[in-house]
Amino acid sequence: MTIIDKLHEQFGQQIALEEVSPDVMRVYAPFFHEDGDMLSMYLEIQKNGEILIRDFGNTLMRVSYTFDIESSNKKNILSNIVKSNHGILDDGELMLPTNLSQLPQAIFQFSQLVAKVSNVDILRRETVKSLFFDYLNEYLTTNLSAYNIIRDAKPSNDKSLIVDYEISGSKPLFLFGVNETSKAAxxxxxxxxxxxxxIPFRSLVIHEDFGSLTSFYRNQITNAVDKQFTSLEDFKTEGLDYIQRELAS
Structure with a gap:
């Protein structure tokens, strides 16, 4: 069975192929970006007979018009999105290896991959989420420079128990950032x-989003720590005054 026969078997006459080089064919199929443009999708026949679905960098080029993806952190986020959708990101190009028998399913999968990568709102949300600790560190470094702060402190013999920030005082303040359930645990x-x-200490937790924790861990962490701020914005509003009062007592 040829490639086009296999695709017609699944998609009928809604799909067509155009040869652009001896081993590469462009796919015309009813998969579109939000602006109505058809997804860029090509099939490259490998020497071993396998098929590589690729976009020749078109998807990320489109994304770059409205979203800066040059920082290493954003590239890592993008790479994770691609991996979670079973794709490959190689030098700015999306790829998905497959074979003839799995080609129709792989084309569906590739279209979903392109849709996820093209969704700038998802990229922005993931970026903000992943940058929580960067934002927290920047704020603490800028606004608590008068205090002696130890990053990744290990106050006990168990060196696996790490305090994100220890602020020195007569009774040290152990400050933790929490962005997900596993960190809360x-x-x-x-x-x-x-x-x-x-160990003498007071504990302070700054959440990315307290409401995103399960009710079990909301209760657990509330019972275990001395003070919490339910978001970084709440901490920015009242946190410095709280820390000053704690360290002055």
């Missing part, structure tokens, strides 16, 4: 362990 374990070890 680590903070709960750390604080309870420090308490059992009779």
């Amino acid at each position: 680590k903070v709960v374990i750390s604080c309870l362990t420090f308490q059992k070890q009779k």
Whole structure:
């Protein structure tokens, strides 16, 4: 069975191929960007008979018009989105290897991959989420420069229990950033362990989004720590005054 026969079997006459070089064919199929342009999709026949679906960089070129993807952090986010959708990102190009028997399903998968990468709103949300600790660190470094702050402090013999920021004082303030359930669980374990070890400290948690935690972990962390701010914005509003009062007492 030829490639076009296989595709017609799945898509009927809605799909067509155009040869652009001896081993590369462009796919014309009813998959579109939000602005109505058809997705750029090509099939490259490999020497071993496998098929590589690729876009020759068109998708990221379109994304770059409205979203800056040059920073290493944003490139990592983009790479994770591609991997989670079973694709390959190679020098700005999206690819998906497949074979003839799986080609129709792979074309559907590739169209979903392009849609995810093209969704600038998703990229922006993922960027903001991943930058939570960068924003927190920048704010603390800028506004608490008068205090002695230790990053990644290890106040106990168990070196796996790490405090994001220890602010020195008569009773040190252990500050944690929490952006997901797994981090909340680590903070709960750390604080309870420090308490059992009779380590003197006060604990402060700054959440990216307290409401995104499960009710179980919201209760657990509320019972384990001394003070919480439900978002970074809340901390920016009242957090510095709280820290000053704590360290002055």
